Amino acid sequence: MSFELDPLPFERDALEPHISARTVEIHYEKHHRGYVSKLEKAIGGTPAAERPLEDVIREADDAQVFNVAAQVWNHTLYWNSLCPGAGPPEGALAAAIDRDLGGLAAARRALAEAANGEFGSGWAWLLADVDGRLRVQSSTDAENPLRSRYTALLTIDVWEHAYYLDVQNERDRYVQAVVDQLLDWQKAGKRYAALSSGA
Ligand code: MN
Numbered sequence: 001m002s003f004e005l006d007p008l009p010f011e012r013d014a015l016e017p018h019i020s021a022r023t024v025e026i027h028y029e030k031h032h033r034g035y036v037s038k039l040e041k042a043i044g045g046t047p048a049a050e051r052p053l054e055d056v057i058r059e060a061d062d063a064q065v066f067n068v069a070a071q072v073w074n075h076t077l078y079w080n081s082l083c084p085g086a087g088p089p090e091g092a093l094a095a096a097i098d099r100d101l102g103g104l105a106a107a108r109r110a111l112a113e114a115a116n117g118e119f120g121s122g123w124a125w126l127l128a129d130v131d132g133r134l135r136v137q138s139s140t141d142a143e144n145p146l147r148s149r150y151t152a153l154l155t156i157d158v159w160e161h162a163y164y165l166d167v168q169n170e171r172d173r174y175v176q177a178v179v180d181q182l183l184d185w186q187k188a189g190k191r192y193a194a195l196s197s198g199a
Contacts (some may be wrong), residue, residue: 003036003039003040003049003053003072005032005033005035005036006051006079006158008024008028008079009079009080009083010079010082010083010084012024012025012028013106014083014084015082015084018174018178018181018182019162019163019166019174019177019178019179019182020166022165022166023162023163023165023166024069024072026161026165027075027157027161028075028079028160031075031159031161032071032072032076032079034136035072035075035104036072037069037073038056038068039056039065039068039069042062042068043056043065043182048065051071051154053069053073054071054073054146057069057070057073057144057146057147058146058149059145066142067141067142068142070142070143070144070146073144073146074123074142074144074155074157076158077152077154077155078123078155078157080155080184080185080187081154081155081156081184081187081188082178082182082183082184082186083105083182083184083186084181084182086182086183086184086185086186087185088185089185089188090103090185090189091185091189092132092189092192092193092196093153093185093188093189093192093193094114094138096128096132096133096134096192097134097137100133100134100135100171101134101136107126107136108179108180109136110136111124111126111136111156111175111179111183112172112175112176112179113136114136114137114138114174115138115158115171115175115178115179116158116171116172117138117177118138118140118158119137120141121140121141121142121145121157121158121159121160122138122139122140122141122143122159123138123139123144123155123156123157124136124137124138124155124156124158124175125138125139125144125145125150125152125153125154125155125156126139126152126153126154126155126188127145127150127151127152127153128150128153128191128192128195129149129150130151132192132195132196134153135150135190138158151191152191152196153188153191153192154183154187154188155185156175156178156179158175161172162174162180
């Protein structure tokens with residue numbers, strides 16, 4: 001079985017006070033791990049289980065398999081989109097943010113707008129096109145950009161379980177904290193650099 005729960009890249013209390021240790025614990029141990037278990041149940045022992053997760057998502061013709069596989073992948077990217085005390089974007093990513101999104105403040109506003117504007121459960125994304133152009137958009141439920149020509153640089157989980165224990169219905173408070181304090185622009189910069197080097 002090739003699907004595993006990737007380790008959290010930080011301690012469970014590392015995102016406090018913005019995201020509580022309890023939220024991280026339940027989100028990671030129950031929700032993220034739950035999707036891994038459901039994926040195992042759905043395709044464990046089949047040839048698909050030997051494929052890379054990205055390929056399973058791209059090739060899934062069953063909605064349930066797509067949903068659980070995408071949720072495993074989305075959550076791994078989510079944890080790797082967050083970190084305490086991240087500095088601002090640098091280098092090529094910073095230049096692209098200025099060029100395509102009107103600067104970091106505007107990029108943060110666009111991400112917050114996408115995250116708050118997704119009506120139900122979903123995700124907000126910072127994406128790069130094949131030519132390196134950036135865009136911000138949201139997706140519904142488990143949808144992600146793997147079947148598109150865009151590469152995900154950052155994602156924000158806006159399912160209620162991501163914030164409800166901490167701020168209940170006030171999604172915008174969670175989103176603001178993530179966008180202003182927790183996004184890992186260094187990792188996003190590495191993903192962006194890998195894209196232009198053809199990696
Ligand atoms: Mn989630």
